[in-house]
Every structure is written in structure tokens, then in C-alpha cells.
Amino acid sequence: xxxxxxxxxxxxxxxxxxxxxxxxxxxxxxxxxxxxxxxxxxxxxxxxxxxxxxxxxxxxxxxxxxxxxxxxxxxxxxxxxxxxxxxxxxxxxxxxxxxxxxxxxxxxxxxxxxxxxxxxxxxxxxxxxxxxxxxxxxxxxxxxxxxxxxxxxxxxxxxxxxxxxxxxxxxxxxxxxxxxxxxxxxxxxxxxxxxxxxxxxxxxxxxxxxxxxxxxxxxxxxxxxxxxxxxxxxxxxxxxxxxxxxxxxxxxxxxxxxxxxxxxxxxxxxxxxxxxxxxxxxxxxxxxxxxxxxxxxxxxxxxxxxxxxxxxxxxxxxxxxxxxxxxxxxxxxxxxxxxxxxxxxxxxxxxxxxxxxxxxxxxxxxxxxxxxxxxxxxxxxxxxxxxxxxxxxxxxxxxxxxxxxxxxxxxxxxxxxxxxxxxxxxxxxxxxxxxxxxxxxxxxxxxxxxxxxxxxxxxxxxxxxxxxxxxxxxxxxxxx
Amino acid sequence: xxxxxxxxxxxxxxxxxxxxxxxxxxxxxxxxxxxxxxxxxxxxxxxxxxxxxxxxxxxxxxxxxxxxxxxxxxxxxxxxxxxxxxxxxxxxxxxxxxxxxxxxxxxxxxxxxxxxxxxxxxxxxxxxxxxxxxxxxxxxxxxxxxxxxxxxxxxxxxxxxxxxxxxxxxxxxxxxxxxxxxxxxxxxxxxxxxxxxxxxxxxxxxxxxxxxxxxxxxxxxxxxxxxxxxxxxxxxxxxxxxxxxxxxxxxxxxxxxxxxxxxxxxxxxxxxxxxxxxxxxxxxxxxxxxxxxxxxxxxxxxxxxxxxxxxxxxxxxxxxxxxxxxxxxxxxxxxxxxxxxxxxxxxxxxxxxxxxxxxxxxxxxxxxxxxxxxxxxxxxxxxxxxxxxxxxxxxxxxxxxxxxxxxxxxxxxxxxxxxxxxxxxxxxxxxxxxxxxxxxx
Numbered sequence: 001x002x003x004x005x006x007x008x009x010x011x012x013x014x015x016x017x018x019x020x021x022x023x024x025x026x027x028x029x030x031x032x033x034x035x036x037x038x039x040x041x042x043x044x045x046x047x048x049x050x051x052x053x054x055x056x057x058x059x060x061x062x063x064x065x066x067x068x069x070x071x072x073x074x075x076x077x078x079x080x081x082x083x084x085x086x087x088x089x090x091x092x093x094x095x096x097x098x099x100x101x102x103x104x105x106x107x108x109x110x111x112x113x114x115x116x117x118x119x120x121x122x123x124x125x126x127x128x129x130x131x132x133x134x135x136x137x138x139x140x141x142x143x144x145x146x147x148x149x150x151x152x153x154x155x156x157x158x159x160x161x162x163x164x165x166x167x168x169x170x171x172x173x174x175x176x177x178x179x180x181x182x183x184x185x186x187x188x189x190x191x192x193x194x195x196x197x198x199x200x201x202x203x204x205x206x207x208x209x210x211x212x213x214x215x216x217x218x219x220x221x222x223x224x225x226x227x228x229x230x231x232x233x234x235x236x237x238x239x240x241x242x243x244x245x246x247x248x249x250x251x252x253x254x255x256x257x258x259x260x261x262x263x264x265x266x267x268x269x270x271x272x273x274x275x276x277x278x279x280x281x282x283x284x285x286x287x288x289x290x291x292x293x294x295x296x297x298x299x300x301x302x303x304x305x306x307x308x309x310x311x312x313x314x315x316x317x318x319x320x321x322x323x324x325x326x327x328x329x330x331x332x333x334x335x336x337x338x339x340x341x342x343x344x345x346x347x348x349x350x351x352x353x354x355x356x357x358x359x360x361x362x363x364x365x366x367x368x369x370x371x372x373x374x375x376x377x378x379x380x381x382x383x384x385x386x387x388x389x390x391x392x393x394x395x396x397x398x399x400x401x402x403x404x405x406x407x408x409x410x411x412x413x414x415x416x417x418x419x420x421x422x423x424x425x426x427x428x429x430x431x432x433x434x435x436x437x438x439x440x441x442x443x444x445x446x447x448x449x450x451x452x453x454x455x456x457x458x459x460x461x462x463x464x465x466x467x468x469x470x471x472x473x474x475x476x477x478x479x480x
Numbered sequence: 481x482x483x484x485x486x487x488x489x490x491x492x493x494x495x496x497x498x499x500x501x502x503x504x505x506x507x508x509x510x511x512x513x514x515x516x517x518x519x520x521x522x523x524x525x526x527x528x529x530x531x532x533x534x535x536x537x538x539x540x541x542x543x544x545x546x547x548x549x550x551x552x553x554x555x556x557x558x559x560x561x562x563x564x565x566x567x568x569x570x571x572x573x574x575x576x577x578x579x580x581x582x583x584x585x586x587x588x589x590x591x592x593x594x595x596x597x598x599x600x601x602x603x604x605x606x607x608x609x610x611x612x613x614x615x616x617x618x619x620x621x622x623x624x625x626x627x628x629x630x631x632x633x634x635x636x637x638x639x640x641x642x643x644x645x646x647x648x649x650x651x652x653x654x655x656x657x658x659x660x661x662x663x664x665x666x667x668x669x670x671x672x673x674x675x676x677x678x679x680x681x682x683x684x685x686x687x688x689x690x691x692x693x694x695x696x697x698x699x700x701x702x703x704x705x706x707x708x709x710x711x712x713x714x715x716x717x718x719x720x721x722x723x724x725x726x727x728x729x730x731x732x733x734x735x736x737x738x739x740x741x742x743x744x745x746x747x748x749x750x751x752x753x754x755x756x757x758x759x760x761x762x763x764x765x766x767x768x769x770x771x772x773x774x775x776x777x778x779x780x781x782x783x784x785x786x787x788x789x790x791x792x793x794x795x796x797x798x799x800x801x802x803x804x805x806x807x808x809x810x811x812x813x814x815x816x817x818x819x820x821x822x823x824x825x826x827x828x829x830x831x832x833x834x835x836x837x838x839x840x841x842x843x844x845x846x847x848x849x850x851x852x853x854x855x856x857x858x859x860x861x862x863x864x865x866x867x868x869x870x871x872x873x874x875x876x877x878x879x880x881x882x883x884x885x886x887x888x889x890x891x892x893x894x895x896x897x898x899x900x901x902x903x904x905x906x907x908x909x910x911x912x913x914x915x916x917x918x919x920x921x
Contacts, residue, residue: 048570054742056577060570062550064559076522081531084553097531100605137573156742192744192855201744201855241860243883243919244712274522275628276665278672356528393848393862397665397674398704400879402849402862424851424860424881426919476851476860476881476919480714 004124004308005114008169008179012042012066016086020112023171026088029095030072031173037073037334038098038173039312042086043353045166048128052140052159069353070098073335082354112175118315120308121301122209127163127183130211136161139187139212139221146225147191153236154229155199156192163212170313178313183209184304184460186449189224193232200238202231202406204388206447208302231388231407234419241408241423241477247383248425248473249376249411253444254389256463259294260364260452261392261401262429263287267321267329268454269336269347269359271396278399278430279327287327288433291369294322296331298346298362304448305363305462312348312357319345321364322433333359351457358454365464369439373467376438378414384475385409385416386425399429402476424476432470440467483513483535485640485652491555492644495539498564499646504541504571506582506646508780511537511555514639519608521616522631529605532637541567545576579806582780585647587802587812589783592776596769598654599683600638608634611690615662618694623702627667630674632694635659636684649781657772658684662694666701673707675700679903682770688903700845703866707876710867710920716841717882717916718834720865721899723847725822725906728762730852730886732819735789735797737804739854746857746886747795754793755890759825762790764799766820773905779817787813789822823907824896831899831910836871842918843868844882857886863918877920884916 013019023040031038044066051059067084068091081097083090131139140159147157166182188205204227208214215221250258263279271277279287288294298307298316307316312334320328332340333348336359349360377385385408392403402424410417445464452461488511499507513535520527540549541564548570550563616632635658642652661678677696679688719727731747739745747755756762766784768774777783780802788796798808801816835843848862860883866873897909 050573056575057573058575058577060548060574062548062563062566062570064550064552064554064563064566066554077526078528080528081533083533084535085556094531100529133569133573156744192742194743199743199748199855201853241883243881243917245921274630276630276674354532354534356530391850393850395674395848397672398707398864398878400848400862400864402851402881404849404851404860421856421858422851422853422860423883424849424862426848426862426879426881428879474709474879474881474919474921476862476883478860478883478885478917480712480917 002114004120004181005177005179007124007181008167011044011167012169018086018088022088023112026091026095027171027173029092030070030099032099035072035074036338039071040171041069041311041353042169043067043166045164046128047162047164049160049162050136050140052144054156055144057137057140065352067353070094071356072098076339078356080356112171112177114177118308121299121306122183124181125183125211126165127185127211128165131213136212139215143189143221143225146222147189147229150226150229151193151233153193153195153233154191155194158190160188162186168311170311172313176313178309180308185210185212185214187215187221187224188449189228191228191232193236195236198236200232200235202228202235204228204231205449207304208448209304209306210302234407238419238421240479241420241475242479243475243477245472245474247380248470248475249380249383249385250465250468250470251387252440252442252467253464254446255386256365256446256465257389257392257403259366259465260361260461260463261394261403262427262432263294263322264361264364265394266396266399266429267331269330269332269340272330273336273340277396282327283329285327286325287430288322288325289436290325291436291439292322292325292433293367294364295320296347296361296364300363303363303445303462304450304460305361307346307362310346310348311350314344314346314348316346316362331359331361333357349459351459355457358457360454360459361452361461363445363462363464365445366466368441368443368466371438371440373440373442376440376467376469377411377416379438379469380411381413383411385411394429400426401429402426420477426474426476432473435471436468437471438469442466483640485642485654488513488640488642488652489650492642492650495560495564496644496646498561499539499541502564502568503543504568505544506542507539508582508645509537509539510641510643512639512641514637516635516637517605517608518633518635519605519612520631520633521609521612523629524613526609527631537563539563539567541571542581543571545578545580546571546574547580548574579803582645582647583782583802583812587782588647588649589651589777589781592651592783593767595767595771595774595776597682597774599656601636601656601658601684603636611660614690615660615694618691619662619664619698622695622698623666625666625668625702625705626664626698628665630663632662643781645781651777651781656682658687660687660690660693662697664697664701666705668705671706673701673704675704680772682772704864704876707864707878709879710877710918712919712921714915714917716838717913718838718841718843719911720843720845721897721908721910722902723844724908724911725904726847727911728822728824728906728908732789732799732822733854735795735799737798737800737808740798741804741807744855746855750795751798753795755795755887756790756793757893758793760790760793760893761788761825763788763823764819764821765823768821771821771905773820775820778814782812782814782816784814784820821905826898826900826909827895829895829897831897834895834897834910834912835868835873838868838912839871840869843873859884859886859889880918880920882916882918889913
């Protein structure tokens with residue numbers, strides 16, 4: 001039995017007096033012969049967050065969340081109930097509610113067994129206790145001081161520091177138990193600068209599945225403070241963005257949001273099973289230029305989007321979505337995989353015990369190409385160089401996606417020139433990657449601040465890409 | 481079942497007592513509890529049945545001018561003690577902050593109106609299924625181009641909420657919320673489009689009929705088929721009523737006390753400035769009976785009251801909680817937690833009449849992305865809608881952006897339509913803005 005599983009049992013089940021026989025009883029109540037699948041999901045989550053604003057430690061918050069979600073599945077039907085009270089009678093009552101989608105009927109006994117343990121991708125530590133409180137406060141103050149010292153035009157600084165520990169335990173209707181202990185940390189610096197009455201803002205940060213001391217290594221978090229100031233000062237100089245269709249070179253790393261929005265969501269199993277996605281039924285077809293290979297990889301050690309096992313107990317995997325331009329696969333949870341006759345890919349994720357699992361991305365990125373980034377810039381006569389983004393959105397049915405620039409420059413005669421104001425890029429998911437004409441050799445992943453929303457559920461994700469040249473995207477500027 | 485008001489009240493009293501015991505000089509706490517049903521059908525079959533049951537508690541403690549806070553979903557006594565304890569520990573590390581503290585006792589809602597927000601719906605899964613099926617069927621029957629469905633969902637929630645603080649204030653009330661929504665896909669050749677409609681009410685008797693919701697979802701999706709792009713140009717823009725509320729929320733966001741004292745607003749130091757044409761007034765009325773955003777007091781117990789935010793085009797007030805009010809040397813306006821039920825001056829023109837008057841331009845029915853800069857007012861968002869010429873809709877458009885600056889958009893507001901029949905808590909018709917930049921081909 002793995003150490004992770006024992007720790008999860010101690011955290012989740014022991015305090016409520018739940019043992020293996022109880023788990024069997026709950027599962028028997030939940031499961032009947034007419035059901036295809038069922039699972040019990042236990043979660044205990046603690047989060048601590050600190051806010052420095054206006055030069056002082058303004059807020060500190062502790063958040064405790066715990067409960068169990070019980071799901072019964074018959075064909076395409078799902079019954080679901082949850083409770084925050086983990087006592088046996090509450091769990092049995094929730095099981096009856098979730099089960100009510102089919103007629104009554106008891107199944108045979110199941111044996112509760114631990115899944116074979118796999119290599120864990122991040123340490124089983126509690127990040128809330130990975131740094132003494134006084135040092136957390138010191139870090140916030142240092143970042144405030146660093147941002148203000150970086151330039152006299154800095155008028156306002158906000159720093160957020162968040163540490164989260166999530167312990168989950170899931171049992172399927174075969175009696176298999178799987179557990180995961182997930183640390184997650186985040187630090188974000190936002191600044192406002194002012195010059196001659198003009199005000200601009202910018203923010204940057206990072207995070208991982210690890211201890212808060214990670215921010216101290218190589219002055220990593222101090223780097224966020226300086227970078228936020230640099231970006232804000234660039235924005236002070238920004239001119240109106242040209243409007244219209246043009247060549248856009250996307251920088252490495254965070255601009256991988258493009259992949260997340262333009263193709264990622266459209267390749268989630270549920271949308272494809274139901275025929276709702278612009279990519280539905282297109283496996284084997286060309287959906288990108290031959291330069292493009294895109295993967296969703298939940299197995300990268302320590303990454304924000306990584307999972308040792310997903311929220312259904314399936315080990316995370318590295319799934320090829322697009323290979324040399326050809327659509328290869330979808331991201332699956334158990335329900336959609338079963339209904340589509342495919343294998344689950346470890347992408348079944350949920351925001352909490354109170355939400356149903358859905359196929360979701362983990363870390364989605366494009367493999368590198370052969371060009372030096374400078375070569376790519378030099379090849380553009382007139383266009384836009386987009387380095388930082390504030391977020392995006394997609395309509396998976398029409399395929400239309402947008403994302404908002406927070407740092408971008410004009411490219412004129414092969415050279416990066418004036419910075420331009422925040423603007424929106426808009427395109428069509430199944431088309432945009434067919435227009436990729438050059439790829440850099442500089443693959444980078446983002447710094448670890450991404451959060452993805454779907455059906456009202458938020459989960460941490462990662463993105464990445466090399467420098468990428470797209471021959472035409474519509475840029476939503478004001479200058480005609 | 482969600483917990484009773486009495487149970488929640490005694491929980492708040494216990495928490496405040498525990499905070500005092502742990503040395504806090506002041507404290508405030510809120511507890512909520514709700515239960516409900518959410519049922520989705522898709523292609524005439526039940527897809528999910530969710531029995532929801534949520535509860536949560538938040539506590540903030542003050543040690544003089546330092547504060548700490550904690551939340552928990554576990555309401556057992558041990559967890560409550562832990563939450564108070566954590567909040568107290570945090571307060572040792574936060575800074576002295578002159579404005580930290582409870583709301584001014586004189587402003588608390590000692591006597592508040594019953595806003596008629598509680599209309600429980602004793603509906604079982606069979607009846608819920610029937611209504612959701614009806615909505616989806618109406619959509620699928622509406623047009624032969626409706627090719628697929630994301631489903632129809634009936635959601636009903638009922639709950640209670642209590643807020644109390646160590647000034648001796650304790651207040652709370654039960655609320656309900658019921659909604660029915662439908663999302664369908666339309667297809668014509670290679671063109672596939674998805675759209676929705678919904679309604680949401682405190683009183684389930686007032687919900688729009690399943691037929692009406694289904695038909696509207698279908699009509700919206702079909703109308704988008706075979707959309708074209710536009711050439712880059714400058715043109716007048718009409719924001720259809722159902723998306724117009726976001727323009728009001730950008731305004732109230734900029735007038736929030738937090739944005740003002742942090743100097744992160746595109747309407748900085750703007751009290752008494754004329755930012756709209758003089759025919760525009762905007763009110764907040766938190767006391768509308770059965771209103772979706774109605775509340776007798778704000779998140780700090782401060783009495784809410786109807787007020788003008790804009791009168792004759794001029795900014796009348798910021799929107800303050802007690803913290804930002806202190807920072808700005810003002811008094812709380814009862815807006816801790818946001819604004820409640822906004823309404824703008826409505827004109828005489830229907831949407832059709834507005835299109836005719838505009839003659840040529842863009843009708844926007846959908847916006848995408850987050851491209852609104854709260855500090856500068858710069859606005860650039862993905863859009864879809866219809867191109868209008870000779871006063872009539874010519875064809876649907878998509879994959880375009882519209883850009884401008886909110887200050888210009890407010891100043892150039894030409895008319896607000898009489899088409900106010902939209903779901904939600906905002907009372908507005910469509911907005912006609914004189915000119916924006918449209919980016920396309």
C-alpha cells in the first residue's frame with residue numbers, strides 16, 4: 001500500500017471513522033446491477049493566502065474545504081450527490097440520492113484494494129507549512145520594496161501569495177482506491193505606474209506544485225516584481241494597435257494560451273462525443289501545418305497542471321493531440337472514454353467534491369521547431385510580435401477563439417519597434433494552426449499561473465510553446 | 481434540507497463569542513446554507529441529476545487595527561474553532577491598518593424591509609425533467625437546422641444567509657433562485673453555431689415558459705448560421721440588450737471605492753463630472769421586491785438604499801464599503817459586496833427602430849474575451865452579431881473585434897432602446913454607440 005494512500009486515509013477517512021467495510025456499504029448502496037460505473041470521491045483542502053497592498057500586509061485568509069462526492073452512471077446518465085459531513089449516515093443518504101437515477105437493486109460484494117502506486121510527480125508536503133509565517137510576510141515586503149525601488153514611476157503594488165494543499169481519495173466500483181496529495185503555490189505581483197498623468201498596469205507571477213521556498217530560489221519571486229514593473233513601463237510608451245488581419249509572431253511560453261483556446265478545448269472528449277466541437281469526427285484529418293505537434297502532458301514533475309492521478313484515479317499521461325499537423329487524439333475522462341470506445345487519458349478533473357468530473361487539460365504545449373527566434377522576427381516585413389497575454393476564451397462549436405494581449409510590439413522590416421496597447425486577437429481554431437509557417441527552437445512552458453474555467457469549474461493548468469509565426473490573425477486594435 | 485435561520489443565527493453568535501474568547505477586539509461572521517436540485521436533459525434523455533447542498537462560513541477578526549479571516553465548509557464545532565483560531569493567528573501578521581474594522585454602527589440596518597426573496601419550489605425530479613424536456617423539444621422543433629443539443633437544465637436552489645458582528649448586529653433572510661436554460665446547435669452545410677437562452681427568478685411562478693426559452697435558444701443559434709467576416713472599418717455599434725449590462729458593470733467597477741483609493745480606475749477623481757450625455761441617469765435599487773440582486777443590507781450589515789449613480793449624465797456617487805469609505809474620507813454607501821439591481825434611462829425606440837435610425841453599422845449580440853482595461857478604459861473584445869444596412873439586418877458576422885475606449889463609448893451613447901425584456905438583475909435596453917473600430921479582414 002502506498003504511502004500517499006495511507007496519508008490520504010488518515011486525513012480523510014480516519015477522523016470520520018470510515019473504514020473499508022463502510023466504503024463497501026456506501027458503494028453497494030450507490031451501485032446496482034443496472035449501473036455502468038460509480039465512484040466515491042473524498043477531498044480535504046486547506047488554503048492560505050496573503051495580500052500585500054498599498055504598502056501594508058492588508059489581508060490574510062485561511063480556507064478549509066472538505067467533503068465527499070458520490071456519482072452513479074448508467075449509460076449516458078449520471079446521478080450525483082455530495083455532502084460536507086463525512087459521517088457514514090450522511091454518505092449513505094448521499095449514495096441513495098445519487099443512485100436514484102436507476103431502479104433499486106444490490107450488487108455483490110467488492111474488495112477494497114489500493115491501486116499500485118506510481119512515481120509521484122511532486123512532494124507530499126504541506127506548502128502552508130513550508131515556510132514560517134514571518135518569512136512569508138518578509139517575502140511579500142521584499143517584493144513590494146523591489147517593485148518600488150525598480151522605478152520611481154511605480155505608484156501602487158499588490159502582491160498575492162497563495163499556498164494550497166489538496167488531499168483526494170477516490171474509489172471506483174471495482175473497489176480500487178487511488179489517492180493524491182497535491183501541493184500548489186502561487187505568487188503574483190501587480191503594479192500601477194504613472195507618468196505625466198498616464199497610468200498603466202501590469203502583472204506577472206509564477207507557481208508550481210512544491211514548497212514556498214521555491215520562490216526564494218535564485219530570487220525567483222523578486223524576478224516577478226522586476227518583470228511586472230518592466231511590463232508596466234513598456235505599456236506607458238504603447239501606441240494604438242493597428243486593426244485588421246496581419247502576420248503575428250507569438251513569443252515562447254505563456255502565449256501557448258493560443259493552443260489551449262484554439263485547439264485544446266475543442267479536443268476534450270465530452271464535446272467530441274456529443275458532436276459539439278468544430279473538431280468532432282476529425283481524427284486523422286489535417287488540422288495544422290506539418291510543423292505542429294501538440295501534446296497534453298500531465299506527467300511533468302512539479303508543474304501546476306500536473307497530476308499523479310486524475311480525479312477519477314486514472315494516472316495522468318502524455319497524450320498526443322496533433323502530430324505533424326494531423327489530429328491524433330482527444331483528452332478523456334472515464335465516462336466519455338467508455339462511451340466513445342477509447343481509453344481514459346487521465347484528464348478527468350473536478351474543481352472540488354461538489355462538482356462532477358469533466359475532461360480537462362493539464363499542461364498543453366507545442367513541441368519546438370528548428371528556427372532561431374531572431375530568424376523568425378527577421379522574416380516579417382510588417383506584423384505584430386505578441387509576448388504576453390491576459391487570458392482567452394473559445395466557442396468550441398464555431399471554433400472562434402480570442403485572447404487579449406498585455407504586451408506586444410510592432411514588427412517593421414524584420415525589426416521589433418514600438419510597443420502597442422492591449423488588444424484582442426481573434427481567430428478560428430481549426431484554421432489558425434494551418435497558418436503556422438515557422439517555429440522556434442526555444443520551447444518554453446509558462447511560469448505557472450494558469451487557471452482554466454469550464455462549466456463554472458476552475459482548475460490549474462499549464463501551457464507552453466516555442467516562438468511561433470502565424471501568417472494571418474485578426475488583430476483588434478483601434479488604429480485603422 | 482438547508483439549515484434554519486435560527487440554527488445559523490446561533491452559529492454566528494457562537495463564533496463571535498469564540499473570537500472574543502481568543503482575544504479579538506471585534507469580529508464579524510457570515511454563514512450560508514443552501515440545498516437544491518439541478519437536472520439536465522440532452523437529446524430527450526436525462527443526462528445528469530445533481531442534488532446540491534452547500535454551506536459555508538466566513539469569519540473576520542480584528543485585534544485593534546489588524547485583521548485576519550478564515551472560511552470553512554465544515555460547520556462542526558471543532559472546524560469552527562479551528563477557523564477562528566486560524567483567523568486570529570493571521571491577524572498577528574497583518575499590518576496595522578487605520579481603516580480596518582467593522583462598519584460604522586450608525587449605518588447598520590437595524591430595521592430592514594422584507595424583500596420577498598423566498599419562494600421555495602417543491603419540485604421532484606420527474607417534474608423537473610418534464611420542464612427541461614419541454615424546453616429542449618421546443619428548441620428542436622423550432623427549425624429543421626437545429627442539429628444537436630447541449631441540453632436543457634432546470635436548477636432550483638433555496639437557502640439562508642446570516643450576517644452578524646460584535647456591534648450586536650445580526651441579520652439574515654432566506655432566498656430562493658430558480659432557473660431554466662437551453663443550449664442548442666444549428667447546422668447548415670459546414671457552418672455550425674451554438675446559442676442559448678435562459679431565465680432566472682426568485683419566484684418560480686414567474687419563470688419564462690419552457691417553450692419560450694427553447695424557441696429563443698433555437699432562433700438565436702439559427703440566426704448565426706453562415707456568418708461572414710467584415711472588412712476593417714469604423715462604424716456605429718448597437719450592443720443588444722442582453723449583453724449591454726456589461727457596459728454598466730464596467731462603469732460601476734470604475735466607481736468602486738477600492739478602484740478609486742488605489743487609483744486604478746479609468747474614472748479617477750470623477751465625482752460630479754459629466755461622462756454621459758445629459759439624458760442619461762443610472763440608478764441602483766437594492767429594494768426591488770423579488771429582485772435577483774436585492775438585499776436589505778450589504779456584506780457588512782450596512783443598510784442599502786436606492787440611489788442615483790448618474791444623474792443627467794453626471795457622476796453622483798462612488799460605490800463604497802466601509803474600508804474604502806474610510807480611505808476616501810467618506811461614508812459607506814452600502815456597497816460592500818457590489819451593486820444591486822441597476823437601471824438606466826430607457827428611450828422610446830424599439831431595437832428595430834434603432835436599427836432603422838442607425839441605417840448602417842454593427843449589431844453586436846455576443847462578446848468574447850476579457851479585453852477591458854480597468855485602469856485606462858481601453859476596450860478591445862471579440863464580437864459576433866449582424867451587419868446592418870439600409871436600416872435592416874443583412875447577414876450575421878463573426879470573427880471580428882470591436883475596439884475603443886469606455887470613456888468615449890459612454891460619451892457617445894446615442895440611445896438606449898425600449899427592448900428591456902432580458903433576464904437578470906439589470907434593467908436596460910440595447911445601447912447605440914456612435915462609433916467604434918471594427919477589425920476583420
